[in-house]
Amino acid sequence: MPDQTEPDDPAAKTEGLEKIDVEAAKAAAQHRHHPMVRTLGTVSELADQMQLTTVCGAVIAGGILGGRADIARTGLRMMAAHVLANVVKRRIKNRLRRTRPEKMVDEQDYHFEPGEAEGGHETSFPSGHTAGAVAVARIVARDMPALSLPVTAFAAMIATVQVPRAKHYPIDVAAGAALGLAAAWAVDRLLPGTRHHSQAKENRMSDDATKSVSALFETREAADYAIEHLVQQHGLNRADIFAEPEGPGNTAGNRPSGGDANKGDGAEGAALRGGIKVSVDVASDRVETVEGTFREMGGQDIARR
Template sequence: MSKAPSEPLPDLELADVEAAQTAAKHRHHPLVRTLGAMSEIADQTPLAVVCGVVIAGGLAARRDDLVRTGMRMMAAHVLANLVKRRIKNRVRRSRPTEVVEKDRYVFEAGESRNGNDTSFPSGHTAGAVAVARIVAGDLPHLALPATSIAVLIGAVQIPRAKHYPLDVAAGAVLGLAAAWTVDRIVPRPCRP
């Protein structure tokens, strides 16, 4: 693996890449593959559908509080996704699969040319954490399952060889920031 012909990786970055390489050894394990497939619920469109289902369910049940929660979930998801996309469009980082399978690694400023150079930050983690944080605040009885699912979605990205640990951490921070912003702009609903 090389970044540039004579340029060693900084210690933190090297540790990040080595951790991802070690975890990637499990990428073909049935449990990792199954959890990875399930984590696709946190991709942009499926997660927007989840938010939309909460809104629709609130409308059908005539529960303004659920409609508001669904709208807050959608706002946090969209905000996290917009910021994530802006970062990905300005930072090129090879996905761990590129390191593991092709011994190719880059982490630099610049426009990503394809999905193999869009590792930073983890969008699945950002969206999952943003939505889970809203759910936890608005529906405290669902805080533990929502948070657990978000943690699992982020964590499985590493052995799947989709992201490095720091990509997942950055995605989590981005998701928390998006939820925090939504909390400041759109207050939590009053519960009946």
């Protein structure tokens, strides 16, 4: 049988996956004039380079003016991911010429080859709208989990509508999504969000198997001095340090000191039935620092658990 493929059919010039890609784009392009596709396409322009830059800048400014450093940092991370994705996208587009689907359908002209594009109609690969939208959405989802679903859905809409509106082929969209995810991944490592810092701190404490170190001090004065030394000199969190009587009753230590010594050896002062126990919850890599401080400050019965 003679070949029934039209000689001018762009799909006839391609093979394998590329052929499937071109045919899928050609079929989807039939709907490019549908009101819904045109409306969603207009909305998707929010992910164009200048518009997305404006959105990121607005988040940064809002965070600064509102005194929200976390919001400003998220905006900065959004901007970094967007710019990184755009820079890489532009480098690729400058080295690969691919006819956009609308030109392929309207003029039966198609090529996908190395070379510098001669106009916007040859910059189909990869999808810049998709790359920017996915990169920014990923950052927002990481920093603000409550917004994860809506921003991810919005990015998915932006990516998906590029095919029926005849701006990109499915492979262009897939490549743009991969580029956006890679850009967000790079920013996560180079410019972590505040949430990442908190999680990292929690993970370090968990991984380090937090230890409790305790020591007994004869006076409240000595115990307080040790606590202040740990906080001021070694940067420990005061909330992780606890002071309590050694026994079940109230006590100011087992011998008078400071103000107690000036009141008849504490005869009329607080009870002196036992010592003051100071305990510290600390990561294992700082246990020796705490123990050394306890010894230096006169602590006794130093123990860890």
